[in-house]
Amino acid sequence: QAKKAGGNGFAFYAAEMSALARENLNLENQLRHALDNGEFILHYQPQHDLQTNAIVGVEALIRWNRPGQGMIAPLKFIPVAEMSGLIVPIGDWVMQEACRQAQDWQSRGAEPIGVSVNVSARQFKDPTLVSKIAQCLESTGLDPHLLELELTESIVMEDPVNSAARLKQIRDLGVTISIDDFGTGYSSLSYLRQFPIDILKIDRSFVRDVHIDTHNAAIVTAILAMAGQLQIGVVAEGIETAEQQEFLARHGCGIGQGYYFNKPVTAAECEKLFERRPARAIPFSVVKSA
Numbered sequence: 001q002a003k004k005a006g007g008n009g010f011a012f013y014a015a016e017m018s019a020l021a022r023e024n025l026n027l028e029n030q031l032r033h034a035l036d037n038g039e040f041i042l043h044y045q046p047q048h049d050l051q052t053n054a055i056v057g058v059e060a061l062i063r064w065n066r067p068g069q070g071m072i073a074p075l076k077f078i079p080v081a082e083m084s085g086l087i088v089p090i091g092d093w094v095m096q097e098a099c100r101q102a103q104d105w106q107s108r109g110a111e112p113i114g115v116s117v118n119v120s121a122r123q124f125k126d127p128t129l130v131s132k133i134a135q136c137l138e139s140t141g142l143d144p145h146l147l148e149l150e151l152t153e154s155i156v157m158e159d160p161v162n163s164a165a166r167l168k169q170i171r172d173l174g175v176t177i178s179i180d181d182f183g184t185g186y187s188s189l190s191y192l193r194q195f196p197i198d199i200l201k202i203d204r205s206f207v208r209d210v211h212i213d214t215h216n217a218a219i220v221t222a223i224l225a226m227a228g229q230l231q232i233g234v235v236a237e238g239i240e241t242a243e244q245q246e247f248l249a250r251h252g253c254g255i256g257q258g259y260y261f262n263k264p265v266t267a268a269e270c271e272k273l274f275e276r277r278p279a280r281a282i283p284f285s286v287v288k289s290a
């Protein structure tokens with residue numbers, strides 16, 4: 001009886017798997033052409049000084065304008081890009097495009113606006129990563145202090161020895177390093193001392209209900225206190241309400257991003273938001289290293 005059920009279960013599972021595998025293969029084939037066809041676009045989500053509300057930076061977030069299917073969110077294709085290795089050329093494009101856009105804003109008179117780029121595990125392992133970053137900065141003319149790379153704890157902890165060396169090389173270029181989704185990994189906090197990290201981005205799961213959930217409040221205030229002691233900047237992700245914004249500002253969080261301020265928008269829409277910001281905006285690198 002059990003054996004029979006198991007057999008049926010397996011057959012069902014195998015059919016499901018092959019449907020998923022087929023879909024992924026199809027996705028992979030289309031992803032292969034997407035770069036050449038110019039189907040990727042970067043949207044930008046402003047990062048705000050929580051005291052003044054001024055925009056001090058933007059996070060670049062990729063979208064795929066898939067033919068016949070509209071705008072596809074990164075979580076729908078980044079995993080397949082990662083598995084197939086296509087994330088490396090896609091990530092190279094993101095880096096180049098983000099630097100180009102940030103320099104374009106600069107050259108047209110915007111106050112210094114930092115741009116933050118998400119780096120995947122495969123990309124971080126790419127032995128040519130550091131020279132590619134240097135090349136992007138060189139070819140676009142972007143001030144290295146205006147570029148920030150976002151890595152997760154699990155990416156840097158996979159190979160701590162090599163990560164430390166790699167991060168130092170990136171830091172030596174003048175580029176800012178931040179830990180994305182901070183608090184969701186399982187790693188020891190001691191890596192914060194070993195690695196040259198400038199910013200912790202508090203994951204939005206802790207920001208949600210921070211003003212009413214005492215556990216989330218405790219975690220967030222502990223991160224803020226620790227970061228303060230270690231002289232690491234903090235960015236809160238996923239701020240959706242005035243209550244969250246107020247809590248974070250009151251507890252000394254420097255910077256925040258989230259739907260409460262702005263959703264990710266196109267470069268052109270983002271530019272309009274810069275024009276509205278108060279004149280006393282503080283440059284990204286100054287705020288973030290304060």
Ligand code: C2E
Nearest residue numbers: 061062073074075094118119120238239240258259260264
């Ligand atoms: P992430 O780096 O943690 O980016 C933040 C995500 O939260 C973005 O989703 C953003 O749109 C969303 N978000 C921002 N504010 C709010 C808010 O107030 N509420 C809620 N519910 N969500 C908010 P998105 O753009 O779908 O990106 C998802 C993830 O995909 C990113 O998470 C990042 O890990 C990855 N990703 C995006 N762009 C790239 C890229 O160029 N390269 C790589 N390797 N990964 C990327």
Ligand code: MG
Nearest residue numbers: 059118150180
């Ligand atoms: Mg990010």
Ligand code: MG
Nearest residue numbers: 118152180181
């Ligand atoms: Mg991320």
Ligand code: MG
Nearest residue numbers: 180181201237
């Ligand atoms: Mg995040």
